[in-house]
Amino acid sequence: MKTIPGKHTEDLDLHALRVLDVLFRERSITRAADALHTQQPALSKTLARLRVYFNDPLFVRVALHMEPTAKALELEKPVRALLDGFQRLRSEQSRFDASRSTREFRVFTLDAGVIVLLPPVIKTLLGSAPDVRLRAAQVGLQNLHTSLESGEIDLAIGEFPLLVPGIKRQKLFSGQHMCIFQKDHPRLGRSPSLAEFLEEQHVFITAAGTGHPHQVAERSLEGQLPAKNIIAHVPSFTTAAILAKNTNAVATMPGPVATVLARELDMRLTKPPVKLPEFEISQYWHERFDRDPGNQWLRSVINAEFGGKPPGRKR
Known part of the structure; x- marks a missing residue:
């Protein structure tokens, strides 16, 4: 089924596809703007251009959220395939040089992770990647999956058993x-x-x-x-x-x-003299960014620092 009109192909850019992709997930202009780190008026302008391009409203308001039209549902998989293909192409063609990079990585972790994990990782970065920055990003746990999927969050560190579809996981350590x-x-x-x-x-x-x-x-x-x-x-x-x-x-x-x-x-x-359940700490990332060189590098840094034993133990 033809979903993208050929006569307008030159007007369709990567940013517009990303806006459409995020709207499929968020069903809200406000949340989509937050996920893309842009303003609502700018996102609304892009959506208006998409509506003209496809000659369809694409999303209609239902109660407090937006629902995709039949035309939009036809577009969801092709748009995702195009974005995933671009991501793979960019990953295969790019090389991450940590010593020269100025990239800011966004890592989601809870209170304990901020206290335990970030200090040694940042100390390592200051030595080998002085211009790389780490941001302890905060999102609601209910939005963590979509934040990893969209790339808003590069990594999540902790124990998140509900992160399953499309999420890759590497165990770091167990503890009590x-x-x-x-x-x-x-x-x-x-x-x-x-x-x-x-x-x-x-x-x-x-x-x-x-x-x-x-x-x-x-x-x-x-x-x-x-x-x-x-x-x-x-x-x-x-x-x-x-x-x-x-x-x-x-x-x-x-x-x-x-x-x-x-x-x-x-x-x-x-040690407390009572039996309490153990926990398992892992790092999580979305499969869309599995081959991203920067993401791979950050995962290797964290695994080298914490893989195998809880922080604080002598190796």
Whole structure:
């Protein structure tokens, strides 16, 4: 079936195809403009040009979102194929020189990842790729897949079991939860007993940004602790550590971030005397960018730094 009118071929550019592709995913001019880092009026102008080009409205408003017309649905696969072909062509013809590149990579990771992963990676970049920049990009977890697919996010690092269609994954390390508290705690030593641990006051880290594995561990811990011993719920691991340092409370969190915070805040680090589920940290990227030289280079840097063992362990 012919979907692209030949007499207008010279008017169709790559940017217009990208706008169309993002609109297929987002079903919203506002979200599409955000994904493309452009203004809504500019995107609306491109959509108007596409409508003239194809002689079809392409997207019509239904309730609070936009739905593709029958004509637009015919275009979705051909447009995606053209963009994927261009991406492959660009990847095969380009070479990434990290020492000279000024590229900014956008990496999505949660609170623990920002604390644990970014400092050593940025230190490595300053030595071997001084003009490459890393941005800790924030998107809603519900939009993470589309952000990877569109290239808005280059990599995601963490444990995201729902990232499946079209997403490639490389395991970095497994880990377990640890707890931190004051070094001069009046009752707890290096290896608290179960009874001692349960009798102490605890700080919980409860927020969407802490990740699914921590939420599972925290629910398990909550079921074993007396409710009166949970003195606070805070939104970040750093806040919990500072609160624990300034009280007699215990903060339990993923081992790598606990190791960093215990070192930086001069606190005691120990295994909790309760069984908590392990977690697995991986890096994720979309198959569309699997052969992108820059993406490949960044993945190799992160795997060289963290592949095999949790951060903080001697290799």
